[in-house]
Amino acid sequence: MSAALRVLSAGPGVTVQDAGRQSYMRFGVTPAGPMDFGAFAAALQAAGEPQGAAVEVSLGGLELAAEHGEIGIAVAGGAFDVRLDGSLLPPSCALTLAPGARLSLRAGPSGAWAYVAPCGRFDLPLVLGSLATHTRARLGGFFGRGLEAGDRLALLGARAGPSAPMAIDAPWLAPPPGKIRVLLGPQADFFAPETIAAFLAAPWRLSPRSDRMAYRLEGPPLAHLSGHDIVSDGLTFGAIQVPGDGAPLVLMADRQPTGGYPKIAHVIGADLGALAQKRAGEVVRFAEASWEEAVTARRWRAELIGRGASLTPLSRREFSSEFLLSQNLISGAVSAQAPAQAAGQNDCD
Amino acid sequence: MLYAKPRYLDAGEAALSVEFGDSVDPAINARVLALDAALRAAALAGVEETVPSYRALLVLYEPLTLSRETLVSTIEALVAMSAAALAPKARWRIPCCYEPPLAEDIGEAAAALGLSPQRLADVHARGDYRAYMYGFAPGWCYLGGLAEALNIPRRATPRGPTPPGAVLIGGGLTLIAAGSMPTGWRVIGRTPERLFALDREPPLLIEPGDAIRFEPIDPAGFAALEARAARGEVVARREALS
Numbered sequence: 001m002s003a004a005l006r007v008l009s010a011g012p013g014v015t016v017q018d019a020g021r022q023s024y025m026r027f028g029v030t031p032a033g034p035m036d037f038g039a040f041a042a043a044l045q046a047a048g049e050p051q052g053a054a055v056e057v058s059l060g061g062l063e064l065a066a067e068h069g070e071i072g073i074a075v076a077g078g079a080f081d082v083r084l085d086g087s088l089l090p091p092s093c094a095l096t097l098a099p100g101a102r103l104s105l106r107a108g109p110s111g112a113w114a115y116v117a118p119c120g121r122f123d124l125p126l127v128l129g130s131l132a133t134h135t136r137a138r139l140g141g142f143f144g145r146g147l148e149a150g151d152r153l154a155l156l157g158a159r160a161g162p163s164a165p166m167a168i169d170a171p172w173l174a175p176p177p178g179k180i181r182v183l184l185g186p187q188a189d190f191f192a193p194e195t196i197a198a199f200l201a202a203p204w205r206l207s208p209r210s211d212r213m214a215y216r217l218e219g220p221p222l223a224h225l226s227g228h229d230i231v232s233d234g235l236t237f238g239a240i241q242v243p244g245d246g247a248p249l250v251l252m253a254d255r256q257p258t259g260g261y262p263k264i265a266h267v268i269g270a271d272l273g274a275l276a277q278k279r280a281g282e283v284v285r286f287a288e289a290s291w292e293e294a295v296t297a298r299r300w301r302a303e304l305i306g307r308g309a310s311l312t313p314l315s316r317r318e319f320s321s322e323f324l325l326s327q328n329l330i331s332g333a334v335s336a337q338a339p340a341q342a343a344g345q346n347d348c349d
Numbered sequence: 350m351l352y353a354k355p356r357y358l359d360a361g362e363a364a365l366s367v368e369f370g371d372s373v374d375p376a377i378n379a380r381v382l383a384l385d386a387a388l389r390a391a392a393l394a395g396v397e398e399t400v401p402s403y404r405a406l407l408v409l410y411e412p413l414t415l416s417r418e419t420l421v422s423t424i425e426a427l428v429a430m431s432a433a434a435l436a437p438k439a440r441w442r443i444p445c446c447y448e449p450p451l452a453e454d455i456g457e458a459a460a461a462l463g464l465s466p467q468r469l470a471d472v473h474a475r476g477d478y479r480a481y482m483y484g485f486a487p488g489w490c491y492l493g494g495l496a497e498a499l500n501i502p503r504r505a506t507p508r509g510p511t512p513p514g515a516v517l518i519g520g521g522l523t524l525i526a527a528g529s530m531p532t533g534w535r536v537i538g539r540t541p542e543r544l545f546a547l548d549r550e551p552p553l554l555i556e557p558g559d560a561i562r563f564e565p566i567d568p569a570g571f572a573a574l575e576a577r578a579a580r581g582e583v584v585a586r587r588e589a590l591s
Binding site: 022023024025026027028029030127128136137139183185186231232233234235236238239256257258263266267268269291294295298299302 | 358359360361362363364366368371372373385397398399400401402403404405407409412413417482483484485486487488489490527528545547552553557
């Protein structure tokens with residue numbers, strides 16, 4: 001029997017994702033893929049599977065065990081509480097899971113998504129060329145659904161990882177600058193200049209009704225100059241739509257391929273992961289970027305990711321709960337509503 | 350209204366929306382689809398995906414590989430060459446049953462339009478449609494060419510879910526819905542054809558730009574074709590158009 005990962009427990013919204021389903025938006029198919037591409041890429045690189053797939057872990061958490069052999073695992077993402085048989089590890093780490101050992105991820109001090117990448121490939125069928133899960137359409141990944149206790153993820157070409165847990169060094173995982181940068185438009189002309197100024201000045205609070213489809217923002221309602229309907233057109237990851245109620249929503253990995261509300265702005269590619277890692281209740285502020293700034297930030301980030309992640313022995317690090325806290329001093333508490341971010345609640349048309 | 354010149358609008362730094370107009374209009378959509386076909390044929394390195402919609406083509410691209418200037422100048426050249434509307438490559442004949450209970454809203458829609466249900470079905474089945482775009486969910490195909498007599502607003506509040514294969518009208522358009530979802534459109538018929546079926550090759554049948562006609566069938570015909578479709582057969586008929 002081939003090596004496999006057994007799911008011991010999984011919160012809602014834990015899914016298998018690859019880089020996303022390309023070329024089918026024209027047929028109404030959502031790309032899906034990881035919410036935080038940078039963290040996803042770090043986990044895959046550390047697992048030695050740069051073109052592979054990972055389990056995306058929501059705030060609902062995940063517990064895994066290995067079956068039929070040792071399996072190397074790389075974990076990267078938000079500051080989750082990661083433990084191997086109860087021993088705390090850094091939130092981004094590589095390890096070997098021996099049969100009988102238990103890896104657990106739980107919501108930690110900050111961050112909303114983490115990625116668990118095995119050294120090996122998931123033995124799952126490609127759907128329209130991709131392993132990405134889109135749960136609303138029951139498409140891809142593990143039978144089109146989130147993982148549940150008891151599920152068995154068989155692996156092909158599984159191999160062990162480092163003999164002792166290592167920390168992953170991936171400079172692009174460093175906490176990003178405070179504000180999320182946006183490019184205005186293409187329908188910024190649906191809003192008065194003072195409305196755009198209010199959009200850029202307001203502290204927005206991420207609504208508990210946020211999920212993989214869209215992050216809803218609570219704050220001062222944004223008034224449209226005349227009407228809130230446009231002729232429906234294509235939507236990218238990071239498009240900020242303003243529907244009739246004036247509460248902006250940022251379209252995320254599981255967005256519909258098309259939509260009919262004006263898009264006041266788009267989050268620049270380099271800052272999508274930072275936004276994705278925000279939790280319900282956290283404050284989001286936007287800053288206007290120029291097109292050149294957006295491309296420069298994109299290039300810088302692509303170069304960092306291109307240089308790759310490296311592994312550092314844990315003994316060389318002062319690794320303790322203080323270390324964990326030092327990774328993020330902003331939000332100490334885990335929201336009781338945390339798993340809402342994982343469940344689907346944004347069906348609309 | 351068709352713009353005198355297309356508008357090039359950035360949707361973030363890695364996507365360009367090429368807008369040809371500001372309304373749902375066959376002439377505008379034909380320009381969108383002509384550019385989509387030309388850009389796909391050009392296979393420009395750095396273009397990752399194109400998403401045609403009623404009045405705009407969204408081009409997803411990698412600006413670190415393909416500069417915005419090169420993309421825009423390439424599109425401008427393609428637009429100049431593809432100014433003539435693109436003729437449909439294929440016509441699909443989609444079987445459709447317009448009888449309740451399969452056509453669950455046809456009575457209500459007919460009453461709202463001041464028609465008999467039979468008249469509504471006749472007018473819909475006589476239409477010559479074109480696939481404008483997909484949207485909302487996999488295999489949800491939006492068609493232009495609906496007779497003005499069938500122009501009915503969407504419900505204020507979505508209702509549903511619709512049955513798979515529902516043929517709907519709303520907001521001056523008609524729609525074939527592959528899967529079940531809540532919607533504010535009215536179900537006036539149902540096709541046994543599966544517009545999106547992963548267990549069949551190809552999973553998707555209709556290309557944006559294809560011509561569409563509906564062929565009325567009765568409930569017995571529906572049941573027979575539905576059984577064949579469930580076995581993996583394509584029960585709609587495709588005619589190649591030159």
